[in-house]
Amino acid sequence: MYKFNYNDKEYELKKEKCQDFFNDEEKPVIGFEVEEVLEVLKSGENVKFDLEYYKEACEACYDGQRQKSYKFLEYFFYVFTKDANYVTSSISNEYKDTSYNKLLKEKKVDNSYIVKVIVCENCGEFTVEVEECEI
Numbered sequence: 001m002y003k004f005n006y007n008d009k010e011y012e013l014k015k016e017k018c019q020d021f022f023n024d025e026e027k028p029v030i031g032f033e034v035e036e037v038l039e040v041l042k043s044g045e046n047v048k049f050d051l052e053y054y055k056e057a058c059e060a061c062y063d064g065q066r067q068k069s070y071k072f073l074e075y076f077f078y079v080f081t082k083d084a085n086y087v088t089s090s091i092s093n094e095y096k097d098t099s100y101n102k103l104l105k106e107k108k109v110d111n112s113y114i115v116k117v118i119v120c121e122n123c124g125e126f127t128v129e130v131e132e133c134e135i
Contacts, residue, residue: 002041006049006073011124013038013117019059020127027132029079029113032086037115037128040077044091049073049119058120071121078133080109089115 053069
């Protein structure tokens with residue numbers, strides 16, 4: 001579970017509140033599920049969700065009233081893999097004193113992905129999207 005506050009409201013992210021988990025269709029990250037995302041968020045420093053607007057409403061709390069946009073809270077970070085297996089993230093403690101290029105040269109990683117955590121501002125249900133980065 002991961003908790004954060006936004007505009008005086010507490011949000012509690014846990015596996016049961018995850019609506020969808022989209023792992024890259026062509027090259028999914030092996031061993032990286034909702035639990036790992038929550039652990040990375042918990043261990044990360046300066047994790048700050050920002051307000052974003054989406055064209056689609058939250059499936060969990062949509063009331064049928066069509067709007068131009070819907071409010072969500074979003075945060076993203078990067079994960080690095082070796083042979084498609086999760087190694088570390090850009091917000092993990094062990095990443096502080098290194099860089100993707102350094103890890104790549106040391107052959108500790110061979111690919112990177114962006115992970116977006118998108119939380120409904122209204123009900124707190126969330127979605128995770130994992131997409132391979134074009135390098």
